[in-house]
């Protein structure tokens with residue numbers, strides 16, 4: 209535990225360690241979080257989401273190009289850089305996180321990870337406008353895409369399909385309205401759009417399939433302690449034949 213106001217409480221971390229299938233990874237990520245950004249988010253779903261992403265990336269990551277979309281302030285880029293991956297983060301939040309005011313940080317904001325770890329490149333940009341010169345082996349995004357209007361979400365999915373190399377992996381976690389499959393429809397306290405336009409977990413899966421992704425795994429976790437959201441998990445593949453037409 210640290211004195212950071214946003215650090216998860218020890219009893220919550222213990223409770224979540226008993227709920228994730230990957231308690232060792234959770235502890236590794238929590239240690240790294242406290243040593244880098246200064247806190248592991250006191251938002252219990254993250255204790256399921258981060259280990260789930262890391263567990264999908266258990267192979268040899270040396271030299272693999274990985275993109276964290278809507279990275280905010282989170283420990284995974286540091287953990288993945290330790291495993292030898294070449295990490296890029298992208299976030300367009302208007303607040304740039306000041307290393308001198310770490311006690312004010314939470315998961316939201318633009319953090320220049322490269323200031324802490326030169327192995328990580330960080331871009332302050334809207335992902336929908338991002339047009340990288342090189343493709344990525346893995347793209348992941350934790351609790352971001354559900355906060356976007358449906359039109360922007362679909363343009364992100366088109367970007368995922370274009371920017372992943374053939375055979376590349378896409379990992380998404382999304383907040384859901386508890387007890388339902390509705391995509392969470394608020395962003396920093398504001399409603400994003402009418403729920404009917406915003407869509408459901410199945411809407412997202414359909415959009416991914418339409419863009420050419422093969423869906424390898426989905427899951428929904430409910431009744432997460434002290435959480436106002438349920439969480440959906442999606443692992444997709446860009447097959448070798450996808451022409452990225454979304």
Ligand SMILES: C[S@@+](CC[C@H](N)C(=O)[O-])C[C@H]1O[C@@H](n2cnc3c(N)ncnc32)[C@H](O)[C@@H]1O
Pocket residue numbers: 277278279280281282298299300301302315316317318333334335336349350351352355
């Ligand atoms: C709920 S936070 C999640 C942060 C982080 N992924 C985590 O694990 O906690 C959502 C982040 O997505 C970023 N974001 C929202 N819309 C974006 C966009 N269009 N392009 C890039 N980043 C965006 C926000 O600025 C914010 O930092």
